[in-house]
Amino acid sequence: MRIGIAGISGRMGQMLVEEVATAGAALVGGTRYSTPAESLVPLFPNVAALAEASDVVIDFTRAGLAEAHAEVLIAAGTPWILGTSGLSAQEEAAVAQAARWIPVVYASNFSPGVTLVLALAEQMAAALPAEQYDAEIVEMHHRQKVDAPSGTAIGIGRAVAAGRRVDLSDVMQSGRDGHTGARPTGAIGFAALRGGQIVGEHSLLFAGADEQIVLTHRAFDRRTFATGAVRAAHWVRDRAPGLYSMKHVLGLG
Template identity: 55%
Template sequence: MNTSVLRIGIAGITGRVGRLLMEEITSRDNAVLSGGTSLSKDIHDIPDSVQIFSDIASLVEKSDVIIDFTNATATETHAKALNNSKTAWILGTTGISESVQKLIKETAKTIPIVQAANFSPGVTLITRLAFELAKALPADQYDAEIVETHHRQKVDAPSGTALAIGESIAKARKVDLGSVAEIGRKGFTGARKKDAIGFSSLRGGQIVGEHSAIFLSDVEEIVLTHKAFDRRIFAKGAVRSAFWCINKPAGLYDMNHVLGLDPVK
């Protein structure tokens, strides 16, 4: 593979992050935008020189890497198109079902995939810090709550990033998140379970993304907070991941690998 000029394709090029990805890629001397896919007909500000493909398979053939921030309903199709290809996959789509996640893992046996709920370096570090806090602070003494806020157009809740932080806390406490998560409490819930990990989701305005992991005991409160002011941070992280994964062996990677950090165990 010629890595002197990296051919990067964008799945969902007309989306909010897709347009930022286009700017990031075209601003680099060592990358070329191989094209994009879009379900939207709103391509008025996409340069005529950018090829829009009607299907992902055609874009895969023209690309060394695909960056994908599309809807979870498209992920299965994308995984099948990328499987056994020579094209790496940077996947930032959230809300993916368990069955499709299994397909992603199978695809990672044939190509390198960098999958992250959030491509911000800051969020990656916040998630690691949440793990360390959860590992050090006993669950029967420190309640863990996660609060996330996003723009009104976001379609999934809790956010993928909030769930990733929750998974990190659950991993540190050696429990299954699905068995301890309390999402959107309502009505007469009874006293809080000592091992619960709570999630609250707020939606409004055009907030890019805010996440807080909160640990509360009888005598103190510890809050880890990350606020994204510009979606460009996600585009920058994804493009960084695209360059990182070239010539890596097939496998499923995350932002810890990209940042040169040991995976959380």
């Protein structure tokens, strides 16, 4: 399998290079924002050229590029592993449109542990009535992270909303400040903390009048995301066009 990496010079890109080698796949090369004087891996001028040379492209770049990447990957017919967080509704629509033509694995988090947390979050939300259990999501990341709440936190919120058969956009409360009034019944709350070099911590709390249940995931190394993305790359090859998640990769979807 020939794997291309969009954003190969970033921290995640470098880990992906190592994981591709560990998995026994062939690294075609990658793209980066600026071309260095020397590089140990082949660099392509753009994602379109990378897609033409690859069996699958892994993309951990940045929000704002998803629509352009969707267009060129559709044109090349190349499967897409997308782990970029902070996508807008318009960009997510572009990803969904791409999935009509190519197989796309889009995940807010490629960790197997987080994938299981998402599955459990939906089951717990279905079992714990919104009228009796308030749902709150607390996440903390390194100080350089630019989006909040994190993509993983949003994913957990969507899982809770799915379990309760509501749309997250209708019940989401994020960044409370000032005199906000009482907490609405059925709301799904978010709190985003930033500091240091924390890889990622996410906790889902169901708070009832007589008990509290907390589901927590802590990542200690970004490598778990890279390992999961390469696993998804192997899984997606020869799949039919469609929008997939890590639940499908792990056999849970």
